[in-house]
Amino acid sequence: MPSPTAARLRLEHPRGGEGRPLAPPRTRRYNARMKITDVRVRTFVLPHEEHSFHPTWQPAPSPSHRLTLVEVHTDEGITGIGSGGLLTRLGTTAGFFVGRDPLAIEQHVQMLSTLAYFLGRPWPIELALWDIAGKAAGLPLYKLLGGKRDRLPAYASTGELRPKDQRVEDVLRMRDEGFRAVKLRFHSAHAPDDLPTLEAVRQAVGDSMTIMIDANQGWRYPGDVSPHRWDLRTAIAMARAMEEFDVYWLEEPLWAYDYDGLAELRRQANIRIAGGELNLGLHEFREYLRHGCLDVYQPDASFAGGITTARTVAGMAHGAGLMFAPHTWSNGIGLMANLHLAAAMPNCPFIEFPYDPPNWTPEFRDFVLTEPIRIDGEGNVVLSDKPGLGIELDEEKCRRYEVT
Ligand SMILES: [Mg+2]
Structure with a gap:
């Protein structure tokens, strides 16, 4: 006999209706006063050992795959990550974000737009903020x-x-x-x-x-x-x-x-x-x-x-x-x-x-x-x-x- 909670979940989530109860959604609620505690930038380099890669957009083959990762940490223990665009000198930007609400994303977009004039493309930070938003809500971002x-x-x-x-x-x-x-x-x-x-x-x-x-x-x-x-x-x-x-x-x-x-x-x-x-x-x-x-x-x-x-x-x-x-x-x-x-x-x-x-x-x-x-x-x-x-x-x- 399913518990009333499980029965309700099946009712509310039709995809679980094939005799397979869905896992309960993550109900962790983020604190509305969540704050960013740090922005860290890490770089990883994987050399091309066996196969060099020469895409049409580069004048010469790549010696390696370089990946820059941004981690945005919060006082709730949720960490968002982002990467992708080219980043320069982003390690110096933590001061613009620490102490602020990570989910005030439009405010951060405004701030990042000012940084973009001088610091390359800082947008992986914004990706990390959306990652935090999804984790706080317990939902995949596309939803x-x-x-x-x-x-x-x-x-x-x-x-x-x-x-x-x-x-x-x-x-x-x-x-x-x-x-x-x-x-x-x-x-x-x-x-x-x-x-x-x-x-x-x-x-x-x-x-x-x-x-x-x-x-x-x-x-x-x-x-x-x-x-x-x-x-x-x-x-x-x-x-x-x-x-x-x-x-x-x-x-x-x-x-x-x-x-x-x-x-x-x-x-x-x-x-x-x-x-x-x-x-x-x-x-x-x-x-x-x-x-x-x-x-x-x-x-x-x-x-x-x-x-x-x-x-x-x-x-x-x-x-x-x-x-x-x-x-x-x-x-x-x-x-x-x-x-x-x-x-x-x-x-x-x-x-x-x-x-x-x-x-x-x-x-x-x-x-x-x-x-x-x-x-x-x-x-x-x-x-x-x-x-x-x-x-x-x-x-x-x-x-x-x-x-x-
Ligand atoms: Mg293209």
Whole structure:
């Protein structure tokens, strides 16, 4: 005979109604006067030992995977974590937060916006605050943010240019693993040289997979002064050439601030245009909307202004009948933060799943987590019921790879 409490829980939570009582929700109530006690920044470096990784957006291969972690501590014993965007000198910022309510997130976003002028992108702190909010409520973050669904179809987001036959083999293996969508990179010095790879992949997978293309023309990595950039004519010609291969979107075909060029391309090409992965602040996305530059908005919560800003951008796009598909390429923590937001919103068709084995794997990407994030057999990333971001750090690995 179930206890009255268990019976009530089943009644209130229909998902537990298959003869399986749900675990009681965490009822711990956070103290409304909870205070931040410290903000700590830790850095971990995992060297590329076997496989160097040379993504199209970098002029040279990466020697290692560097991950900066922010921990926000509270007097309630709840610790929030964040990572993802690039951080500089954040260790000096604790004084702006200590003693304040971690859940006054809009106030902190205002504060972080002032820091962003001088300290790089401090948004992983904001991710950590949302992690605290979820943990305090005993709810996974996607439910606090809107709870549209608990899973999203993943697209395998490759990073490297590889020989055509190799890339076809890679994509077929990804399909066997469950992926139903893949994003290929275009970045050769002579733009049309990448078309045969797209053609070969489309021929190999038929209509069993969605294909996106990322040209990575929106911004430049430090030190990248190569002269090869797409201009508007190149972008139009390439977009038209892609149409016959049923490309779902073309990402970053032009410099991110070429608002007029992006709008003209979007008018002339019969293909969705995506972008905004490193853009910052609502004002930049407002310009995209005003000019009609994009079909798919890709703010990354850890770069663009936190979950708060990325959520507003997603809402602005939704209001205009457009898609939201956040950039996630940083590490497993950045991926999870964007995944929670994406799952909460009504207009996100896919989650970016950075994946290009053997050089970029879930184990490598998520090297400080107890469990790498993976897709299920249907190609979805499924969110757990763990509160907050639901991330558990492997302290042993953290100690092994921490640098000072
Ligand atoms: Mg991209």
